[in-house]
Amino acid sequence: xxxxxxxxxxxxxxxxxxxxxxxxxxxxxxxxxxxxxxxxxxxxxxxxxxxxxxxxxxxxxxxxxxxxxxxxxxxxxxxxxxxxxxxxxxxxxxxxxxxxxxxxxxxxxxxxxxxxxxxxxxxxxxxxxxxxxxxxxxxxxxxxxxxxxxxxxxxxxxxxxxxxxxxxxxxxxxxxxxxxxxxxxxxxxxxxxxxxxxxxxxxxxxxxxxxxxxxxxxxxxxxxxxxxxxxxxxxxxxxxxxxxxxxxxxxxxxxxxxxxxxxxxxxxxxxxxxxxxxxxxxxxxxxxxxxxxxxxxxxxxxxxxxxxxxxxxxxxxxxxxxxxxxxxxxxxxxxxxxxxxx
Amino acid sequence: xxxxxxxxxxxxxxxxxxxxxxxxxxxxxxxxxxxxxxxxxxxxxxxxxxxxxxxxxxxxxxxxxxxxxxxxxxxxxxxxxxxxxxxxxxxxxxxxxxxxxxxxxxxxxxxxxxxxxxxxxxxxxxxxxxxxxxxxxxxxxxxxxxxxxxxxxxxxxxxxxxxxxxxxxxxxxxxxxxxxxxxxxxxxxxxxxxxxxxxxxxxxxxxxxxxxxxxxxxxxxxxxxxxxxxxxxxxxxxxxxxxxxxxxxxxxxxxxxxxxxxxxxxxxxxxx
Numbered sequence: 001x002x003x004x005x006x007x008x009x010x011x012x013x014x015x016x017x018x019x020x021x022x023x024x025x026x027x028x029x030x031x032x033x034x035x036x037x038x039x040x041x042x043x044x045x046x047x048x049x050x051x052x053x054x055x056x057x058x059x060x061x062x063x064x065x066x067x068x069x070x071x072x073x074x075x076x077x078x079x080x081x082x083x084x085x086x087x088x089x090x091x092x093x094x095x096x097x098x099x100x101x102x103x104x105x106x107x108x109x110x111x112x113x114x115x116x117x118x119x120x121x122x123x124x125x126x127x128x129x130x131x132x133x134x135x136x137x138x139x140x141x142x143x144x145x146x147x148x149x150x151x152x153x154x155x156x157x158x159x160x161x162x163x164x165x166x167x168x169x170x171x172x173x174x175x176x177x178x179x180x181x182x183x184x185x186x187x188x189x190x191x192x193x194x195x196x197x198x199x200x201x202x203x204x205x206x207x208x209x210x211x212x213x214x215x216x217x218x219x220x221x222x223x224x225x226x227x228x229x230x231x232x233x234x235x236x237x238x239x240x241x242x243x244x245x246x247x248x249x250x251x252x253x254x255x256x257x258x259x260x261x262x263x264x265x266x267x268x269x270x271x272x273x274x275x276x277x278x279x280x281x282x283x284x285x286x287x288x289x290x291x292x293x294x295x296x297x298x299x300x301x302x303x304x305x306x307x308x309x310x311x312x313x314x315x316x317x318x319x320x321x322x323x324x325x326x327x328x329x330x331x332x333x334x335x336x337x338x339x340x341x342x
Numbered sequence: 343x344x345x346x347x348x349x350x351x352x353x354x355x356x357x358x359x360x361x362x363x364x365x366x367x368x369x370x371x372x373x374x375x376x377x378x379x380x381x382x383x384x385x386x387x388x389x390x391x392x393x394x395x396x397x398x399x400x401x402x403x404x405x406x407x408x409x410x411x412x413x414x415x416x417x418x419x420x421x422x423x424x425x426x427x428x429x430x431x432x433x434x435x436x437x438x439x440x441x442x443x444x445x446x447x448x449x450x451x452x453x454x455x456x457x458x459x460x461x462x463x464x465x466x467x468x469x470x471x472x473x474x475x476x477x478x479x480x481x482x483x484x485x486x487x488x489x490x491x492x493x494x495x496x497x498x499x500x501x502x503x504x505x506x507x508x509x510x511x512x513x514x515x516x517x518x519x520x521x522x523x524x525x526x527x528x529x530x531x532x533x534x535x536x537x538x539x540x541x542x543x544x545x546x547x548x549x550x551x552x553x554x555x556x557x558x559x560x561x562x563x564x565x566x567x568x569x570x571x572x573x574x575x576x577x578x579x580x581x582x583x584x585x586x587x588x589x590x591x592x593x594x595x596x597x598x599x600x601x602x603x604x605x606x607x608x609x610x611x612x613x614x
């Protein structure tokens with residue numbers, strides 16, 4: 001397990017004031033951040049630009065030293081056992097760099113594998129296996145400069161797996177990829193965690209991707225951890241409940257208390273304000289044949305709809321339509337970054 | 343095990359350099375062309391000057407020895423220059439962000455630096471062989487050459503060039519503008535190292551500068567062996583070169599650890 005304990009990173013940069021004059025500026029990129037990453041789990045790291053995601057990944061991958069705090073990987077301290085930790089981790093970033101374009105895909109893997117001390121027999125075996133897994137077996141001996149963006153990204157994934165890392169850090173791995181290739185990569189990432197037991201830390205600007213893949217999400221804002229929970233719980237906590245909408249014909253006033261009772265006993269909703277009933281107003285001259293609109297908020301709109309549909313038919317109501325309105329992780333992150341949620 | 347890992351990293355770096363650099367044949371063959379042109383330019387530039395007995399040049403270059411003097415100068419200069427070239431190309435690692443990935447691995451970074459430098463030397467070794475052939479078969483007096491001294495001296499110079507190149511690559515770890523090395527070292531190393539003009543005719547300040555380049559000592563050693571002159575100055579050059587090599591190896595390691603520490607503080611491996 002990776003344990004990041006109260007880690008702070010302060011960058012000290014020089015601002016030019018003139019030809020000879022400079023001033024030192026300190027920027028706190030990460031503030032007292034604690035997080036854990038377990039094998040077999042996909043953990044998301046979210047936040048707007050400048051939230052400290054890339055700095056966090058670079059510290060975990062040994063490229064940066066924390067200014068304060070400690071990082072442990074399977075009980076090994078980052079400062080004392082850097083080489084041993086480097087054998088256990090790897091990083092994959094989005095984009096087309098971090099590869100030698102004049103070398104072929106296979107030559108790239110051989111080179112990077114050699115840096116982990118792999119001998120030639122194992123290099124051949126591993127590179128063939130990985131190239132085949134990422135769908136580049138046919139292009140293995142073509143120079144990388146002839147690869148498409150998606151092919152380069154897949155080669156990056158293979159490169160990140162060449163040392164068979166126990167922990168993998170993915171920094172925007174699907175950046176700029178076409179939808180089908182991004183979906184393929186997501187499948188690969190899920191497989192790495194669930195089938196191969198790798199601990200994966202993922203940052204992405206595509207929040208749907210994070211929602212789909214991650215078991216846990218850490219939300220950062222200006223270097224501080226705002227929240228850590230499952231994507232569903234974060235959405236529920238931050239963006240509120242999901243909403244089920246119904247349009248019903250044949251509504252009668254006596255059904256009001258029965259509905260509240262049913263929602264309380266069957267679904268566990270015991271607050272009246274979570275249910276709204278809009279009946280056509282007689283004053284507005286609306287026809288009694290117009291449908292009643294019923295809106296109910298709950299943790300799961302799908303579950304609520306499934307349970308409420310039988311109740312409507314038991315009470316002689318005709319369902320004209322129903323729909324579910326669900327806030328997503330994007331709504332939650334935007335609310336958090338705007339400071340609209342405490 | 344550690345030693346084996348070091349060798350794997352060294353060979354991997356050399357192979358990578360070879361695969362990256364030999365895709366373009368034009369670049370490969372130009373490595374023969376430009377030192378040959380430089381030699382011819384220098385040779386004909388010296389033709390109008392009197393070189394016979396009693397001339398200023400005859401005090402430092404044996405009579406009729408200009409071709410041998412220049413060829414030996416360019417031979418040694420080329421060895422060192424190929425490794426400077428390797429440092430010049432270093433900025434590509436930063437541009438491609440591959441430097442960051444190399445430092446992400448547990449491999450020996452000294453092996454990485456020496457692998458780059460060593461390959462650069464191999465890249466130019468076929469040219470080195472051609473120059474040697476020209477020098478020793480057509481220009482030198484084989485009876486006068488101290489072969490038993492020349493061959494170990496050449497081996498020492500090859501080692502010194504690799505050490506010099508690795509040190510310059512370590513300097514490049516600090517700066518995104520490592521191309522600067524190319525311009526700083528080309529003309530001064532050629533002039534003050536004594537490639538075309540022996541340092542003994544320089545004014546004192548220029549003699550002082552010549553002491554900073556391993557090319558200077560290497561040329562004293564090679565020319566001494568070629569002319570059969572291995573006296574006190576030759577021994578002095580030998581001792582200084584060996585000592586300088588030891589210091590440069592230590593300095594390279596020091597620069598590397600300093601650069602790593604700096605990068606872990608600032609996160610600047612990928613900045614360009």
